Amino acid sequence: VSVFLNAGGRNQTAPLLYGWMHEDISHSGDGGIYGEALVNRAFQGSGATIGALPGVPGSSVVSSENPILPWGPVITGWQGIGSVDLSLTLLHPLSDALRVALQVDIPFNATGEVGILNEGWWGMDVRPGTYNASFYILSDKPRNNGSLSHIDLSLRSNLTSDIWATTSIPFSNGTNISSFEWTQYSAQLENTVRAPNSNNTFAITFDASEVAGNTYYFDLVSLFPETFHDRPNGIRRDLGQAIVDLGTKVLRFPGGNNLEGYSIEQRWKWNETIGPLRYRRGRVGDWGYTNTNGLGLMEYLQFCEDGGIEPVLAVYAGYSLDIWGQDGVSFPEDRMGDVLQDILNELEFVTGDISTPYGALRASYGHPEPFSLNYVEIGNEDWFSSTYPYRFPILYNGIKQAYPNITLISTAYNENANYNISIPAGGMWDTHHYEEPSFFLESFDYWDNWQEATNNEGVTIFVGEYSVFQIDTPDGVVNFSMPLGEHIFFPTLMAAIGEGVYLLGAERNPNVVKMSSYAPSLLNLNWQNWTPDLVAFTADYDQTVLSASYYMEQMFALHRGAETLPVTTVQGTFDPLWWVATAEQGDGVVYFKVINSGNSSVPLTVDFDRTFSAVNGTILTHPDLGAFNYLDNATAVSPAPITNLPAIAAGQTAFTWAVPAWSINVLEFEMG
Template identity: 45%
Template sequence: MPHIFGLFRVALIAWTLFYTPLEAQISLQREHVGPVPDVKATRMNSTGVSVSIWTKNGTRNETAPYASGIFFEDIAHSGDGGIYAELVRNRAFQGSGVTVGRWEHNLPGQQIVKAENPSLPFAPVLDGWYPVGDAKISLDLLHPLSDSLQVALQVDVPLHAKGEVGFKNDGFWGMAVYPQTYNLSFYAQASGFRWNYTLSKFHCSLRNNHTGDVFVSTIIPLNQSTRPVPYMYRKYGAQLVNGVTTSTSDNSLYITMDAEEIKGQTLYFDLISLFPETYKNRSNGLRRDIAEKLEEGNFKFLRFPGGNNLEGYSIARRWKWWETIGDLVDRPGRPGDWSYYNTDGLGLLEFMYWCEDMDLVPVLGVYAGFSLDIANYDQGNSSDANELPIELMGPILQEALDELEYLTGNTSTFWGARRAAHGHPEPFSVPFIEIGNEDFFSHNYPERALFMLKGLQAVYPNITYIYSAMDQFSEHFGNFEMTLPKAVIWDEHVYAEASWFINHFDQWDNWQVASFDSRVAASKDVYASLMEYHVSAFDMEIDSRDVKNTDIISHPRMLSAVAEAVYAIGWERNPNTFKLSAFAPVIQNFNFYRGTPYLILFGANPKDDLLSVSYYQEQMFNTYQGTETLPVTIDQGNFGPLFFAAQIDNLKNVIYFKIVNAGNSTQTINITTDRPFMNVNGTVLEPPTSGDKNAFNSFNKKTLIIPKKILGLEEIQYRPILDKNTTGASFSWETPAYSIAVLQFNMLGTCEIDKAPTQSQQKEMASALMAQVPLEYS
C-alpha cells in the first residue's frame, strides 16, 4: 500500500475475505446502514471552478489503451459456481472446503478449524449428492476415471428396491431453470460382480426439490453396445431442451433408473456435468449472464489466474497451468486459496478464450516461488516458510517458459503442438506478464523476480513485465529494499478508506521522479499500475491499527464510487506513467459472500444478478474513453471537491470531460473550449436523494443508482466566444453533490492539433453554431 498502514490494510482485507465464517451471509435487503461521516479529505475548499480546455496548443498524450480491466481469481465462488457455467457441484469428487480460524491449542496464527471432510481437510466428500429412491450412494477409490480423477460415485441398488432409483445433485445453491438447451454428460462403469447387463436406459431430468415437478427430461437408451461395462468407463451425453421458466432455483439434476432392471447391481459414475447455454456458445464455457455484464463494462484486459489463488497454500499446491489444460478427465483440481476446492475446469485455455471472446488483452500471472500459508495468513507480516531459495528457482522459470510456449509457440514446438491438439492451432498474443503476486509478504522477492525477469526476457523480450511488490512510499513496507529494472510496471494494491483515494488524487503526477528519485537511474522508464483496489472502509482515523470490522464497507456506496472515480481521474491524467487498473474482487456469489465490495453480486438464478454503483462508475469511464488527453487549465478555484480531466476522441470528434463532485453540496463548473462545439450531451451517476453518499444498490432496489442522461443540457446557455484571437465556446453546469458525470462536447470541425481552422473557417463554424444554438452570445 502506498502509505505506512498499507500492509496492514492488505492483511485486513485478506482477513475479511478469507476468515468470515461461511454461515455469516449478509442480506442486502436487511443490511443495517449507519450514518457515514463526511469525507475526511483535505481537498474540500472549492465553491466552484472555471476551466479552459485546449485543443489547439499544449501537450496531448495518448490515453493508456488498457487503463481499466478485469482481475479474476476464483474467490467467493466466482469461478466454480460462478462465471464457470458448470451447474453440478462436486461433479468429480475432487475435494472439499474448509473454514480457517484460531485454534485454542496455544499455537500461533491460524488453523483449519472446520472441514467438510473432518478426517482429511480438502479431501473428497459427497456434498451436493443425494440418493433417489432405494439407492445407496458412497464414494469409491477402486474405480478411478483417470489418473487425475481418482474418486467415483458408487451407486448400489438393493435387491428389494422398487420404482425409480439413482441420484441427484442440487448444484451450487440451486439450479436455475429457464428456456434453453442444457448439455448433460457423465461417465459410468459397471461392477464386475454385481452386473447383469439388464439396464435399458438412463432417465435424466431437472426437477423441483420440494414439489417433485419435472420441468424437462430425456432418456438415454442403452443396448448391448452402449451399456456400462465392468472393465472401463463409457461416456454418455444428452440434451435437455427446456421451455419452462421456474420461479425458484431450488431445483436438482436427477439421473435415475428403473429398479426392476437394476436391483442387486452396482454402478460407478464420475465427472457428471450439466452446462447451460454459454457465453459465445463455448464448450466448457462461461455463464452467459455474468459474462455479458462484464462485456458491457467495456473493460480492456483480463488479469488471471490470481491473485492469491496463483500462489497456493503451499508450493506444492500452487496453480499448475499444465494441470488445467486438455480434457476435463485430466484435470485433478487443487485446494483453492479461498477455502474451497477448485475444479480447474476454468483453466488456462478457457481464460484465453475469455480474452478472445470479450476482446480483452491477457495479463498472465506466473508463479514466482512464493506461496501462502494458512498459519500466518492474517498476521500482517511475512514468512519465508513457503518461499523458494534462489538456487531452486530454475524449475519455476521453466514452468513459466513452457506456459508461454503453450500459449504463443507455433505448432512445431512441443507445447505449441499440445495447444493445437487442444483445439487452438493459432498462437495467442500475451503482451503482459506479472511475476508473482503480492510478494511484499516474502523476503527474497528482489532476487527471485530478477531471476524470473532475466530468464523470461531472454526468450520473450517483447513482453511487458509487471513486478508484484512495491515499497515506494514507506521504508517500513515490505521486508526488502528494491529498485525496478527499466521498462517494467510496478503493481500497487490499495484497499483503503474513501478519503485516502481522494487525498491521493495527484499520486501519479510526476510519480516516476517523485517516487524513485536516485534509486532508479532511468525513472522515465518505470511505469505504474493498480491491479487490485476498492474503497474498503468508512473514513476513520489512521493514527493506529485499531480498525474494527464495523468500519468495513460491505457493499459499494455512492461514496465508494465517488472516491474511486476521483482516483481514476488522477491516473487518467497521467497515461505516460499509469498503465493498468482493476477493481477487486470483481464478482462474488452471494451465497458465499465475504462481506467486501464487488462489481457484480450473483446467485444461481441470473435474475438475481446485482450490479453495484462501482460497476456503473467503471462502465461510464470505460465507455467514454478518448484517444488523447487534453490540457485543462484552471482559471478560477482548484481541485476539490470537483475533480476533472478532459480527453478527445479524434475519430468521433468529441471531447469527454469527466467530472466528480466529492462534496456534499452542488458545485458550479464553468467550461471554456478554444474551438466551437455544436452541443453537449451528458451522463451522470448520482444518489437518488441529493447528497446521500450512503446509498447503494440492493436486491430490493437494483437500479437505485444507475447512469442516467443529464436532462436539460440543451437549455443551458453555452455561448460562442468571438474575438480576433479565438473562436470557442463556454458552458456552465451545476454538478450534483456526490456525483460522477461525463460531459460530451460534440465539436464543430476537426480538432486535430495540426489542423487548426483558418480565420474564415472559424467564422463559418461560429455562424453554424449560432444557427444551431440561438442563445445569447458575445
C-alpha cells in the same frame, strides 16, 4: 469552478486503462464464472452448506470468514432418488487425477424411479436453452437379469414435482453399462421454460424394474448451460457478459493469492489446469475450497480472445503463502531455475507455434493458433516476501531473454516493500490499494510526475487491485477484520466516488498509469471470502447485482476517449470537484468527466476554444452517500441520463451547469 479546454498539447489515453482482476475467491471461479452448473461433480470436495441466505430461495451461507475446509472427498451436493444408497469409493478411480467415484447401490426391492441428483452451486438457473450433460459410468456385474433400455436425464424443481426438461439415453435391448471400463455418455437437454426460481436440480435416473440389485459408479458428472460465445467447458454467459459490458480491456488472472498456494505444492500449477477434465486433479485453493481447475489456463485465454480482452498472465514466482499466517515459503535461490523453466514452458504453451513441444500440446487441445500474450506479471504481492530481491531478477531476466517483447510486471516496489528493488525501464509495477475514501481523494495527484519524482523513468503502473474498503476512521488504518460500522460490505456511492477520483487521477496520467482493476471482482453471495466486490451474484442469473463501483468504472471505461485534453483552471481548485477531459479521435466528441465529492452542488463553467452543438450527460448519484446495490435493490445506485442540462444554442463555446452533490458524471459534447 471554471475551466478552459483547448485543443493543443494532448496525450494519448491509456488504451487498456480499465480492466478486471479475476482469481477464484468467494466461489467466483467454480460456482462463478466457470459455466459448470454442478457442484462437486467429481467428488473432490466442495464448500459446506449451512443456513440460508436472506431473500435467496434455496440458498445457503457458509460464513463471511475465510473457511478452511479439510481436503477430501464428500458427497456434498448430491442426493439419491428412490431407495438407493450413496457412498464414495476409491475402488474404481476414473483416472490418477480423479480417484473418487460415487457408488450407487440399488436394492433388489427397489421400485419406480431411482437415481441421483445434484443441487448445483447453491441452486441452478433454469431458462430456455440447450444444456449439455455428460457423465462417466461403470457398473458392477449386474446381479439381476434385467437389461437397460434407457437412462433419463432431467432438470427439475427441488421444491415441487415440476420437471422442466428431460431427455433419454437409449440402450438397445440387452446391452448394459460396461463393468470393465468407464464409459462417458453425453446428451443435450432442450429446455423451453424459465423456472420460477433457482432451487432446481439435475437428475440421472433409471427405471428400478430394469436395475434393481445393480450397483453403478459415477464420476465427472457435468452439466453446462449455454456459455459465453458457446464454448465447451466455457464461461457462465451472463457473468462473462458483465465483464465485457464494463468495457474491460485487460484481464489479470489467476491471482491474487490463489496463484500462490498455501504451500508450494498447493500453488496454481498451470500444467494441471489444461487438457481433458478427466485428468485435472484440482487443488485446495487459497480461499478455503476446492478448485476443480476446470477453469484453467486455456479457458481464461479463450475468454480473453472471445471478449476482445488483453490477458495479463500472472505466473508463479517461487513464493507461496502459509496457511497458518506465518511467513510464506520461497524457493531457494539455487532452485529458481526450476521456477523459471516452468514459466518458460507455460509461455511456450500459450504463445509457441505448433513446431514447439508445448505449442503442439496446446494445438492438440484445440487451439492451434498461439494466443496473444503481451503482459506477464511475476508473482503476486511479493512485498510480503523478503526473497523477491533474488527471485525477481532471475525471473525477469530469464523471461525477458526468451520473450523480449512481453512487458513484465513487478509486484513489489521500494515504496511498500522492506527492501530495495528496481524495475527496469519498460517494466510495470502492480500497486494494490485497499483503503479509505480520503486516501483515494488525497491520491488524485499521486501519479503526477511520478516517474521523474521517483526516479522511475520509463516504468509504468498497473493499479492491479483497489477498492474503498472501509469508511474514514480517525487513524486511517485499514482493518482487515472488517468490523461492523467501519467496513464496506457492498460498494457504496461513497466508495465509488473515492475510487472514481483516484481513477480520474490515473486517466490524466496516461504516460504513467496504463491499466487498472478493482478487486476482488466477483462475489458468490453464498460464500463470502472477501467484501466489497464489484459484482455479486447467485445461481439465479436474474440476481446478479452490479455495484456502484462497477457502474462508475463502466461510465469511465465507455467514455475513455482517445486523447486527453489540456484543461486550464480559470477559477477554483480541485476538491470537491474533480475532473478530466478527453476527446475521441477526429475531435467530434469531447468527454468531460466530473465528480463532486461534496455535499452540496457546485457551479461549473467549461469554456472551449471551439464551438459545440450538443451536450448529453450520464450521472451516478443517490441522496444517501452510503447507498449500495443489493438483491432487493439492485439498481439503487445506477447511471441515469442527466435531465437538467442547459439548452445549447448554435455557435456556443461556453457551458454552465451545477454539478449535483455526491455525484459522478460524464458529459459528452458534440463539437462543431
